[in-house]
Amino acid sequence: MLNYEIRPAEDADLQAITDIYNEAVIRGGASADLEPVSLEMRRAWVDSHSPRTKYPVVVIDAIDTATGERTTAGFGSLSKFHQRAGYDGVTELSYYIAGEYHRQGLGTAMVSWLLDAAVARGFRHAAAIIYADNAGSVALMRRFGFTRFGLLPAAVTTAGDDTLHDMSYWYKKL
Template sequence: MTNHTEAQIRPGTRADLEQLTAIYNHYVIQTHSTFDTVASTAEQRQPWLAAHPGHGPHRLFVAEADGRVLGYATSSQFRARPAYRTSVETAVYCAPDAGGRGIGTLLYTALFEALADQDLHRAYAGIALPNEASVRLHTRFGFRQCGLYTESGHKFGRYWDVARFERPL
């Protein structure tokens, strides 16, 4: 099994889309981490990929080892209205067998280094609870909880709370 020091962090590309989709679909089908409820195809995820060019505030980084994508991190548009342009929403997803190995830390390190020279003021993240690993990761990167949406998502026959986190940039 590859450890985190053997993973290479790089910008995501079109060639990664199948593996990125497979990772995301695991969370769609198996967890409450995302409130999407239907798996998507790589073709359906192309607009998502296009929204994360290799420059600017909306970025995509992947962790790769031996040709396999182990995870990815993104900074995305926070809200569509122009006054939100200095804010981003971040997320990190690891392959099911890559969690707990430091991959998320490597990805967020690269992401926040890339965002440091952007005209940004805040990063936000939403974490469906419970998710102690994600709360720990975000806290380690300077996020603090700034809100809680109670019972805001319904998946797997129950309601889930979402904690909102923010970090200055």
């Protein structure tokens, strides 16, 4: 049995965040990065979420109910949607769950937390950009009432794959 806790990311989480992200890069279909990123690149990404009170970066710890063992199983964030000030009421949410924890409800928990956080911070809309063939993430967007508002056909490749994939753009009015 698995429980979880979502908490603010700390410096000690940076390696796990980097490892989970790089796993997604290598697996493909979740990031447009074509090569794994360095710890310093991920640190710069975390640090770009400023102020952290408005743009949180969080991790989700999986907790084994039998042993109490905790493992960082994923991370998520709210980010600026666009640099122009008129967009300040819109946030982009993103999340990554380690492959061994897929289909265990952690993505659902993370998206729920991020949406609650967006509402609490006064955002008007949440947006997400997802590979159109990422069935799991597309299903999560639909589950949470997001509307697809755009499709960029044959836009991006993934690591180790020259096939062009469509990107889908989603929003939810908060």
